[in-house]
Amino acid sequence: MAVARRRIGIEEGTAALAAWQEAAAPPSDVPLPRNVTATAVRYTLEEVTARAPGNSVEVRVPPFGVTQCVEGPRHTRGTPPNVIECDAATWLSMVTGQLSWADAVAAHKVSASGLRADLSALLPL
16 A cells, blocks of 8 residues: 655644644634644644555545545545545544544534544544
8 A cells, every 4th residue: 555645744734733722722812824724634634644544534624635544445436435524623623632533523513424434543643
C-alpha cells in the first residue's frame, strides 16, 4: 500500500492546530484566520490517513478537505459506502480530545454512514 504524501508540513500543521486550540479555548474570543483553520483541518486529515491508511472510509470536512482512510474494500465509483462528515470545529474538537467521537455522534454533530464509519479508535490523534 502506498503511503500518502503530505502536503502540509508537520511544523506548519502543528502550529495551525495549536493556534486553533488557543483560539477555541475559553474565554478566548480571538478570531482565527480562515487559512489557519484550513491548514489545521488538512494537516489532521493527513495525519488520520497516515495512521490508518486505506480507502474504505471517506472523511469529509467541508469546505476544507476530504481524505480516504482505514483498510478495507476500496471504493471506486459513486457515493462511498462509508462516509463521515462534520464541520471544521467539530473535527478539530474530536482530533484534539475536546469532544469524544461518541458525544459528537450522539449530538448529531457528525454524520456517519456505513459499517466502517467509526473513527473512535483513531481519535483523538
